[in-house]
Amino acid sequence: MRTGTRFVVAIAAASLGALTWAAVEPLHTSSREHIFVIPKGTWARRMAGRKVEILPDHIHLTLGLRDVLVLRNHDDLPQIFGPTLMMPGQSFTLPFDRPAEYQFACTAHASGQMTIVVDPYPGTPVARVMWRARTLLRAL
Amino acid sequence: MMTRGLRKLLLGTVLSAAIAVAAASASGFKAGVFDPPRAAPDFTLEGSNGQPLQLSHYHGKVVMLAFGYSHCLSVCPITLHTFAQALRQMGAGAADVQVLYVTVDPQRDTPVKLKEFVGSFDPRILGATGTEKQLALVRKDYGVTATRIPDGNSYMYDHSSSIYLIDRAGRIRALMPYGHPPEDFVNDLHILLRE
Numbered sequence: 001m002r003t004g005t006r007f008v009v010a011i012a013a014a015s016l017g018a019l020t021w022a023a024v025e026p027l028h029t030s031s032r033e034h035i036f037v038i039p040k041g042t043w044a045r046r047m048a049g050r051k052v053e054i055l056p057d058h059i060h061l062t063l064g065l066r067d068v069l070v071l072r073n074h075d076d077l078p079q080i081f082g083p084t085l086m087m088p089g090q091s092f093t094l095p096f097d098r099p100a101e102y103q104f105a106c107t108a109h110a111s112g113q114m115t116i117v118v119d120p121y122p123g124t125p126v127a128r129v130m131w132r133a134r135t136l137l138r139a140l
Numbered sequence: 141m142m143t144r145g146l147r148k149l150l151l152g153t154v155l156s157a158a159i160a161v162a163a164a165s166a167s168g169f170k171a172g173v174f175d176p177p178r179a180a181p182d183f184t185l186e187g188s189n190g191q192p193l194q195l196s197h198y199h200g201k202v203v204m205l206a207f208g209y210s211h212c213l214s215v216c217p218i219t220l221h222t223f224a225q226a227l228r229q230m231g232a233g234a235a236d237v238q239v240l241y242v243t244v245d246p247q248r249d250t251p252v253k254l255k256e257f258v259g260s261f262d263p264r265i266l267g268a269t270g271t272e273k274q275l276a277l278v279r280k281d282y283g284v285t286a287t288r289i290p291d292g293n294s295y296m297y298d299h300s301s302s303i304y305l306i307d308r309a310g311r312i313r314a315l316m317p318y319g320h321p322p323e324d325f326v327n328d329l330h331i332l333l334r335e
Contacts, residue, residue, distance in 0.1 A: 069172075078283075083302050084315050085283020087178050092315070094172030102317055105285045105300045112287070112298070 022132045023125035027065055033093075034061060035070040038086075043077045055082055055106070055114060060138070061096055062131060064121035069094040082106055082114055168331050170324035171305055171314035180205075180306045181281035185242065185274060188255035188267030196310060198238045202332045203306040204325065207284045207299055209245035210257035215301045215318060216241075217261075224262035225322035226329065236308075236333055239265040244286035244299050246275055307332050 036055055045052050061067050070093050073079050073086040083104035084092055096102075099120040106114035122131040180195060180203075187193030195203070204223060208216035220241065227234045241258050243249035246269050249257075254267030269275070279286060286299040301318035305328055314328060 080283050083300070083317060084172070084174075086174075089176075090178065091175050092172050093175065094315075094317070095170070097170070100319070102319065104302070104317065105298065112285075 019129065022129045025128070027122060027128055027131060029065045032066055033068045033070045034059065034066050035072065036081075037072045038075045038079050038081055040074050040076065042075045043079065057111060057114060059114070059116045060134075061116060061118045062121065063096065063099055063118060065131075067096045067118060069096070069116065080106070169314055169328050170320060171303075171316035171328050173314050174312055177307070177311040177313050180304070180310050180312045181278070182310075183274070183278045183281070185268040185270040185278070186251050188251050188258060188269075190251060193240070193266060193268045195240070195306075198240075198306075199310045200308050201236050201238045202308060202329055203304075204237065204239045204329075205242070205282075205304040205306060206240070207242050207244055207279065207282075207286065208301075209243050209297055209299070210249050210253055211245065211294075211296065212299075213296075215299075219301065219303065219318065220258060220261040220265065222320070222322050222325065223265060226325040227262055227264060229322055229326045230329060233330070233333060234264065237329055240268060241265055242268045242275065242278060244275065244279070244284075244297050246270060246272055305329075305332060307335065 038054055042052050042054070055071075059069065061069065069082075070091060071081050071084070071086060072091045073081060073088055076088050078085055078087050080086075081092070083094075083106065086092055096116070096118045099118050102116040102118065104114045104116070105112060119131075120127075122128045182194065182196045184192055184194040195205075204226075206216075206219055206223070208219065210216070223239045227237065227239070230237060239262075241254070243254060249267070249269050251267070251269060254269055258265040258267045270278075278284075282304065284300040286297050289296050289298055303316045303318075303325075304312055305314040305316060307313045313332060316325065316328065
């Protein structure tokens with residue numbers, strides 16, 4: 001077998017192995033919580049005219065893996081954060097147990113809205129592969 | 141015969157699902173929970189029963205506090221219908237629960253109009269109205285938004301749709317996003333009532 005052919009076969013075998021692993025290996029995450037924090041000094045930075053974006057317009061969660069949204073206000077002043085008003089030092093923990101798209105009015109966003117997309121638990125091999133691929137892409 | 145690998149895979153899947161279910165029910169609440177809870181800002185408005193409506197008057201009861209308006213075509217009817225179903229499911233326990241529905245549209249929502257509107261879902265639900273200024277202050281205290289949007293010759297509101305759950309001590313304990321079924325409210329009300 002030529003070197004080039006061997007290389008292609010090796011790449012194909014490695015890809016197939018990775019795909020098989022991604023399909024069969026049970027999914028797990030270190031924590032179910034997706035945490036967002038308003039850091040100290042955020043209000044002051046906003047008042048100084050600086051753009052501070054903490055929450056994205058869209059947040060993606062997955063049932064059974066990462067399905068708890070946690071918001072924490074570490075600033076010294078109350079803040080509208082996502083769907084709620086939070087006092088200094090306060091946290092808000094919102095669990096999700098149904099796959100759906102949730103819309104929240106949020107003045108922190110230019111659109112005035114925040115969307116939380118909760119995907120179902122990826123229970124099939126194809127869903128596991130897709131979940132791993134999406135997670136990898138988002139991390140990149 | 142099941143191979144060892146397949147058995148391990150199935151066991152892993154079952155364990156993951158079990159852990160998922162256990163973690164989801166760990167706090168018990170279906171709504172989002174505040175930690176630490178803060179005192180619910182008090183307010184006095186005009187009740188749909190023709191009496192002044194003061195929030196602190198309901199200390200000792202669990203309060204579900206929602207914001208909306210009677211001309212709302214989408215969110216409010218569903219929310220109020222959910223409240224009515226939850227109250228019915230609570231049975232006798234509903235005596236310790238008060239639903240308050242504060243309008244964002246004082247121009248059209250008079251006490252009489254509110255009584256007719258909320259009463260059509262459940263007569264135990266109380267509506268509240270006030271001046272623009274009073275209502276704006278209440279919304280600010282609760283972080284509630286309400287944006288008036290022209291709609292032909294009329295107008296509508298884009299408003300916050302989440303529901304505050306206030307415990308017997310008058311503290312904001314949780315916030316239920318729009319769209320949860322009555323069973324979720326009943327679940328959380330039972331938790332708060334047991335305390």
